[in-house]
Amino acid sequence: MIGISCDNWGFYSAMSGLVADKIRALRVKGVTDIVPAFGQIAIHYDPIQWMSCSCETPYDEIVGYLGRKLSGTEVVSDATDRKMMRIPVCYDQKLGLDLVELSLILKRSVSDLIHLHHSKTYTVGAIGFAPGFAYLEGLDTVLAVSRRSEPRTRVPAGSVAVAGGYTGIYPSILPGGWHILGRTHASLFQKSETCGALLSVGDQVQFEPISIEEFNAQQSLVENQ
């Protein structure tokens, strides 16, 4: 694995997604996975395909090759580069299981918390923990709480939650210790050759609040498909 730290290049976290795309587009032989996460990029590769007659190691060979290919490459981030995803979320207390508890801990009203959560635009910093689980950066500091002292063994799929300064969406039923504020029907991950994760590192995300009636109506749509 080759590790690239975008911090050293003066990039901020979200840029790593764009850099990863540039490297992916090079279709470098032997490279199996390119994984951006919080400003770092890991390039997983097969050293056997980079053996050479010179004394250099496969690592030196591929790093040299990437350096030559990427030199002069400009990575500029503007709004048009970055996908904006709008995700409908129902913040009803039946679905936002921790809204009341969190409002007591933070001494803010439930509607304050909901507003603080959906009024921000977030950036995907990393995908991990589970297929399609996106760590979203840009959470209001008021909501930057630590994880629940007692994690749940089964967090409902689609739960929108906060912990450790991030917000995220559980793509499927998973164990988890984040505080749940609401729920979405958005499909965050599909196990097919063409889909995979809905979100990529660097994408921007906005949450659009919907009522419980709208949420239930969407549910019946999903079931009818």
Place this chain on the structure above:
Amino acid sequence: MTNKKFALIDTLNPGLFTTIQDKGRVGWQAHGVSVSGAADLNSMMIANLLVGNDGNAPIIEFVMLAPTLTFSRDCVIATAGANFSFTIDGIPLPHGRPVKIFAGTVLKGGRASRGAYGYLGISGGMCIDIVMGSVSTDTGSHFGGVAGRRLKTSDMIFFSEQFDSLSPFKDVKSRGDLPFVSTNWGVKDLFGVKAPEEMLLRFIPTKRWDGLSNKVREGFLSNTYRVTNESNRMGIRLVGEKIELEQVELQPSEPVVMGTIQVPPNGQPIVLSVDRQTIGGYPSIGTVISVDRANLVQTQPGSSIRFLEVSLADAQRALIQENNAMKDLFRTIESRVRELN
């Protein structure tokens, strides 16, 4: 043509943790999908090649306690990796050899006296749905293999349609005195040959390792670590000399690989294995080198591990050497198997 309805393998007893695997789900880590795959890749390849399959054909992997299976038709099987003392009608099955078995055979699995992961190759392979390029069972995310989980009693696995195309012993129709027919040659276990009592694992240090005090580094290098019972396909959990990392602020997760040595707050290292997640939050002090992968996963709970620091260049030289040796071995197996027809 055998009726497909009856062309299956029936699970009489699933063993401890039996799954379908191949080389793994490569190329999906940016989506948060684990690589998974066979823990001991070389042994998986050998078991497949011994039965005339492509090295990456779907294979049955078992851990610590092997399954008992019954086969509804004649086929060729081979075990590799740890020897789980399989028997047919009470007679030991030769390990690391192609073996022709006959319809109705009950293959009874046992325990491994040495090693942790075993592989059963089946000629022609099995009919398993491919999910994102691989049949590997990812039990954390519930996909691949049989219903995305480990095998349970009465699970049925269909033989692949390609059955018989390359199968060795094609013309052997009768069983003679034994309940199976086998070759008089085979492949030896490749893991842990040199150090069965105390496994030596080589690792490439990370930047964080370079920043540790001499005392902490010496502590890690000079002590042995014991593999605990909590080890699984996610990670090998160790106990021993506590690794004292300086108090660091909570850091964002970073990408990890097979062999990443993580240090959680309790200072007891975890070496990440095949079902690891794609990113990890605990600080990492090094990476166990690819060549030592089999030795890492094949170390039984209770046994000891010692770590040796090597350079990236040394690790890659060792990998190239191993790759050449494996290519030779694979070629030899392929030509010997061809001679069986």
